[in-house]
Amino acid sequence: MGKRFTLTWDKFGSNSEKLFNRSRIFGQFKRIWIVKDVGALRRAAKNFSRRKMRGLMVIIALGFSMAIMISIPAGIMANQEATQHLTENFNSTITSMQEEINKTATLIECRTSGRSMSSGMPMGMPPFGQEERFINETVIADIASMDGIKDIVRFLEQSSEETTSETISEPGGRTFTISRPLYTIMGVSLNSSLISGYSILPANITAGRNLCDGDSRVLIMSSNLSDYLGLQVGDKIEVYGESFTVVGICEVSRQGRMETRVVYMSIFDAQTITGNSGNVSRLDIYAEDVSDVDVIADYIEAVYPELYVTTYQDRLESLSSMQTMYSTTLENAESTLAQTQSLATQEIIVVIAATSLIILFVMLYTVRERTREIGTLKALGFSNWNIMSQFMLEGILISLVAGVAGIAIGSLGAPFLSSLLLPHVSLFGGSSSGGFRPGFGSTNPVVIGSETAAATLSLPLVLLAFGAAVLLGALGSLYPAWRAAKIKPAEAMRYE
Amino acid sequence: MSELILKTEKLTKVYNMGKRKVTAISGLDLQISKGEFVAIMGPSGSGKTTLLNVLGCLDKPTGGTLLLDKVNVSELHEKKLCEIRRNKIGFVFQTFNLLPYLNAKENVELPMECTKRSKSEREKRARELLAMVGLSGREEHRPQKLSAGEQQRVAIARALANDPAIVLADEPTGNLDSQNKYEIVRLLGNLNITKGTTIVMVTHDSQIASQSERVLLLSDGKIMKEKQGLHLVKKKLMCPYCGSRIQLSDVRCPSCRKRL
Ligand SMILES: Nc1ncnc2c1ncn2[C@@H]1O[C@H](COP(=O)(O)OP(=O)(O)OP(=O)(O)O)[C@@H](O)[C@H]1O
Ligand SMILES: [Mg+2]
Numbered sequence: 001m002g003k004r005f006t007l008t009w010d011k012f013g014s015n016s017e018k019l020f021n022r023s024r025i026f027g028q029f030k031r032i033w034i035v036k037d038v039g040a041l042r043r044a045a046k047n048f049s050r051r052k053m054r055g056l057m058v059i060i061a062l063g064f065s066m067a068i069m070i071s072i073p074a075g076i077m078a079n080q081e082a083t084q085h086l087t088e089n090f091n092s093t094i095t096s097m098q099e100e101i102n103k104t105a106t107l108i109e110c111r112t113s114g115r116s117m118s119s120g121m122p123m124g125m126p127p128f129g130q131e132e133r134f135i136n137e138t139v140i141a142d143i144a145s146m147d148g149i150k151d152i153v154r155f156l157e158q159s160s161e162e163t164t165s166e167t168i169s170e171p172g173g174r175t176f177t178i179s180r181p182l183y184t185i186m187g188v189s190l191n192s193s194l195i196s197g198y199s200i201l202p203a204n205i206t207a208g209r210n211l212c213d214g215d216s217r218v219l220i221m222s223s224n225l226s227d228y229l230g231l232q233v234g235d236k237i238e239v240y241g242e243s244f245t246v247v248g249i250c251e252v253s254r255q256g257r258m259e260t261r262v263v264y265m266s267i268f269d270a271q272t273i274t275g276n277s278g279n280v281s282r283l284d285i286y287a288e289d290v291s292d293v294d295v296i297a298d299y300i301e302a303v304y305p306e307l308y309v310t311t312y313q314d315r316l317e318s319l320s321s322m323q324t325m326y327s328t329t330l331e332n333a334e335s336t337l338a339q340t341q342s343l344a345t346q347e348i349i350v351v352i353a354a355t356s357l358i359i360l361f362v363m364l365y366t367v368r369e370r371t372r373e374i375g376t377l378k379a380l381g382f383s384n385w386n387i388m389s390q391f392m393l394e395g396i397l398i399s400l401v402a403g404v405a406g407i408a409i410g411s412l413g414a415p416f417l418s419s420l421l422l423p424h425v426s427l428f429g430g431s432s433s434g435g436f437r438p439g440f441g442s443t444n445p446v447v448i449g450s451e452t453a454a455a456t457l458s459l460p461l462v463l464l465a466f467g468a469a470v471l472l473g474a475l476g477s478l479y480p481a482w483r484a485a486k487i488k489p490a491e492a493m494r495y496e
Numbered sequence: 497m498s499e500l501i502l503k504t505e506k507l508t509k510v511y512n513m514g515k516r517k518v519t520a521i522s523g524l525d526l527q528i529s530k531g532e533f534v535a536i537m538g539p540s541g542s543g544k545t546t547l548l549n550v551l552g553c554l555d556k557p558t559g560g561t562l563l564l565d566k567v568n569v570s571e572l573h574e575k576k577l578c579e580i581r582r583n584k585i586g587f588v589f590q591t592f593n594l595l596p597y598l599n600a601k602e603n604v605e606l607p608m609e610c611t612k613r614s615k616s617e618r619e620k621r622a623r624e625l626l627a628m629v630g631l632s633g634r635e636e637h638r639p640q641k642l643s644a645g646e647q648q649r650v651a652i653a654r655a656l657a658n659d660p661a662i663v664l665a666d667e668p669t670g671n672l673d674s675q676n677k678y679e680i681v682r683l684l685g686n687l688n689i690t691k692g693t694t695i696v697m698v699t700h701d702s703q704i705a706s707q708s709e710r711v712l713l714l715s716d717g718k719i720m721k722e723k724q725g726l727h728l729v730k731k732k733l734m735c736p737y738c739g740s741r742i743q744l745s746d747v748r749c750p751s752c753r754k755r756l
Contacts, residue, residue: 039609046597376593379554380607381582381658383575490546490555493589 040386044394047366048401058362058398059405065355066399066406068417070465072344072351074410074457075418079340083333090326094319101315106150108285108297110135111308133306134279143285143300148292153194155282156187156270160263161240183225183261185239187270187280190215198284201264208233208248215266220248225261239263240273340422347421352472355399359476363395367484374484375492388485395477396470403469410465411457501565501661501694502528502551508559509546509717520546522717523560528662533688533695533727535705538714544698545666547714551696552585552664553577565661582610586655588665592647594639600626600650601635607657625653629683645676652683656693663687665697669704678755681707686744689731730756 048055112133134156144152159181167177188200192213195201201210202220211220219239221231226249231237235246244265252260271277285300287293290312297311367374374387382390410417509521520543528534538544549555550562553569556577562569565584569577581587586607594603604622613621626635629649639647648668655663665684669677681704687693697708705711709727713720726736735742738752748755 039605043595043598050597372593373595376589376595377606378578379552379581379587379593380654381578381585381610383578383610386610488555490549493549493554493593
């Protein structure tokens with residue numbers, strides 16, 4: 001008995017003093033962080049799971065604020081992406097239009113009405129009650145007699161007899177019903193030299209073949225129409241009471257928010273079935289040289305004022321007005337984005353404050369509730385730092401678990417939360433114009449409405465959320481942990 | 497006289513309650529030797545808990561000196577005091593103060609957590625200590641699954657974890673029925689005999705106090721009286737009532753049948 005006692009006693013004597021000094025720098029650190037805190041961590045986890053209901057409530061509350069915290073940047077990022085997408089769209093549209101215009105520098109377009117299928121909606125005009133006008137062969141012969149004309153391509157554009165009514169929904173949420181022709185008939189010249197020289201026929205044949213010189217009573221139709229009617233290559237279709245065979249299906253570009261359904265056939269067939277022999281609705285006049293364009297256009301405009309004439313110059317002008325419109329749109333988008341960002345910053349600050357306050361109060365409550373335990377631990381030789389790190393660890397653990405919950409809630413609710421908290425990015429400064437449709441020639445215009453930006457969580461965002469959780473946990477539990485460390489053990493033991 | 501482990505000179509503790517001052521200990525002189533089993537008695541408010549807290553470095557005296565193993569503790573800072581509490585003192589409380597979310601073994605391991613012992617060493621020692629207080633097989637049980645007496649045994653095992661020089665027990669039997677009271681005080685007595693552990697125990701119960709070897713009577717923060725207890729005789733493994741030989745495991749004296 002005596003032996004053991006002496007041995008024990010020596011631990012506190014000179015021997016242990018030396019040992020203690022040597023290991024002071026390394027040992028202290030190791031003792032506090034590695035050896036001690038594995039136990040502290042286990043205790044923190046056990047403590048946390050002790051009050052299941054309370055833990056759950058705290059986790060849900062914290063989880064929501066964490067979810068908001070990550071949903072807002074996700075929403076901002078989605079809006080930025082949408083804006084960037086828009087810019088790219090604009091740029092590529094402008095570029096492709098530019099190319100198209102440059103390719104057709106010698107083209108003079110003559111139409112009998114201001115709008116046509118290829119200039120967007122509404123199509124298949126004329127409006128009811130208005131006499132439909134055509135260009136006849138006498139006029140064509142007169143124009144053809146001018147100097148400097150290389151080729152003239154005739155088109156006849158007619159509406160189908162059948163009509164459909166369709167419901168259209170605006171991006172703003174409004175819906176309305178319109179009635180329009182089921183499809184548009186495009187009668188085109190099937191002269192082989194014209195077909196090969198200019199882009200008259202649709203380029204994108206997905207089934208069957210394209211039209212060629214000498215075709216009669218056959219047509220090709222846009223895929224949306226063939227889908228609508230359930231027709232395939234080789235099937236028959238009645239147009240104005242005449243039977244046609246579908247020989248090909250083509251893809252048409254989307255124009256406006258409604259797709260154009262169209263059939264292409266020989267202009268003679270189109271003229272015959274619609275009773276418009278010798279009539280055309282559009283002429284594409286190609287000059288020998290760019291320098292001839294103005295003279296020809298001026299002459300046609302002077303002699304035939306009822307015709308709508310567009311030249312290279314006109315198209316350039318409309319392009320530049322479009323560019324202006326685009327850039328205003330983008331400016332609007334960017335300014336709303338900037339507003340959104342500043343609002344988001346404020347919201348995030350509020351949420352961060354709220355989150356750390358929740359942690360602060362929960363931890364303060366925990367410290368109060370466990371005063372006796374803290375006193376006991378101190379009596380057992382836990383240092384102030386041990387106590388402090390114990391409670392810091394608990395705070396961080398709570399907010400980490402909340403972070404996981406937040407990511408779960410956020411990944412499901414990010415689009416909803418961000419749309420709830422951020423203004424809808426409007427590209428038109430609030431005017432609900434329902435988008436505008438730049439229409440020109442046969443280029444593919446983009447639909448520009450208010451882009452819907454769906455917020456989604458990315459990996460960096462999730463990692464950021466965990467970082468924030470650790471930080472907020474530490475921040476929120478700093479003061480309560482400090483309070484715990486400062487508790488006087490003798491008084492804690494009296495505390496009931 | 498054997499080596500002193502604890503010595504106070506004119507020890508004073510005054511609480512400041514705003515303007516009013518409460519003197520809990522007033523100029524108390526006390527000497528306790530290594531291996532003693534001392535009981536402190538006294539009326540409520542006489543300063544027993546305060547004295548024990550000061551002796552255990554949980555509270556600082558406002559005057560006088562306190563020598564703990566020849567170290568003047570009254571001059572030390574909180575950081576050093578914490579080390580002394582960890583390494584030299586074992587506390588046993590009236591309300592056990594076990595951590596409810598830890599099992600018996602983990603509770604016993606707690607004081608060793610801040611020491612150099614490895615995890616496996618800590619576990620091994622916790623098992624040994626629990627076996628010593630008669631709780632082998634109950635290592636994984638949480639406090640709420642243990643009876644009051646068993647909880648106090650766990651607390652005693654925990655107090656012994658770092659081989660303290662002195663065990664301070666504030667009314668360790670205060671929350672126990674008479675059966676358990678005697679078992680706990682017998683356990684403390686046996687530890688004192690087998691391990692040589694110095695024990696200072698506060699109690700209201702004179703029957704329990706008489707089981708120690710020296711009883712101090714405290715009144716108004718001073719020691720008023722001192723008397724011998726039965727334990728001194730028991731240390732020689734003799735029955736304090738009839739003087740016949742006894743064994744440590746005996747609950748009653750084999751010849752006079754009195755409770756030991
Ligand atoms: N923190 C404190 N602040 C003020 N006065 C205190 C404080 N702690 C104790 N006292 C006073 O000091 C005196 C001694 O108290 P203490 O708790 O030591 O008595 P005790 O002998 O342990 O009593 P009991 O038998 O009831 O446990 C009492 O008058 C008490 O009111
Ligand atoms: Mg007391």
